[in-house]
Every structure is written in C-alpha cells, then in structure tokens.
Amino acid sequence: MPEYTWVCEGCTFHLTKKMSIKQYNPREKVYCPNCGEEVRRTIEQVGVSFGKGFFRDGYESAKNVRTPTDGE
DSSP: OOEEEEEOTTTOOEEEEEOOTTTOOTTSOOBOTTTOOBOEEEOOOOOOOOOTTOOSSSOSOGGGOOOGGGTO
16 A cells, blocks of 8 residues: 655654555645644655566566676
C-alpha cells in the first residue's frame, strides 16, 4: 500500500499516511494537526533494484544474459 507524506511549512511537522490509491484524493486539503495550517505533499523518489531474476526479454536464462560490461 502506498505511503503518502505531507510537510507543514509552518512548524515542519511531517504527516505520513498509508492508504490505497483509490482512497487518496489529491484535491482534498490536509491540515497540520499541530498548528492547523495547510500542509503540502512531498514526492519522494523510489529506487528500484533489478537483480538476477530480471532478464532483458523475460525469456532468457540467467546464464545467457550478456551485459555491456561483458566485453561488448
């Protein structure tokens, strides 16, 4: 389930909620529980790591996969 984070610019309070994509409404205003000011949502980058289980075409075996560092 995605985790959404908001930051209050007034008191620097961080608010984090886990909710489904269907529950999240980007037009709904969110207010800081500390000072009552409107908070802004932060967008965080998410890194994806691909290990040996992911192949170029989805059909090759791990033994036959060649990478650019293999001398090409």
